[in-house]
Amino acid sequence: MMISPSVRLNHLNDLMQLLSDHPEFDGIDIDYESLMASDRDNYSLFMEDLAALVHAGGKILTTAVHTKAGMGTWYGPQAQDYQRIGNAVDEMLIMTYDLH
Numbered sequence: 001m002m003i004s005p006s007v008r009l010n011h012l013n014d015l016m017q018l019l020s021d022h023p024e025f026d027g028i029d030i031d032y033e034s035l036m037a038s039d040r041d042n043y044s045l046f047m048e049d050l051a052a053l054v055h056a057g058g059k060i061l062t063t064a065v066h067t068k069a070g071m072g073t074w075y076g077p078q079a080q081d082y083q084r085i086g087n088a089v090d091e092m093l094i095m096t097y098d099l100h
Helices: 005-021 037-056 082-088
Strands: 027-030 060-066 091-095
Touching: 005 027, 005 037, 027 037, 037 060, 037 082, 060 082, 082 091
Parallel strands: 027 060, 060 091
Antiparallel strands: none
């Protein structure tokens, strides 16, 4: 999905169909983990495209992101561009469990 525009579009359409089928939903939360660092730009594009669709439907979009310092210490956090994702979504939930 991250490298194929047609597969990404199909996934976006599936998510929007889910929201359409369930008008009682206020929006959608995306929690895609363990993406590859090389997916960074494509994942940001996916989130930006999804945000445009979700917001056009009057719904909200939230997402869970890995905790990180700087670019991140492994491929999962490196795949998530906090600035681009944060500008697209309504709320980011930073996964801080097991950090103590």
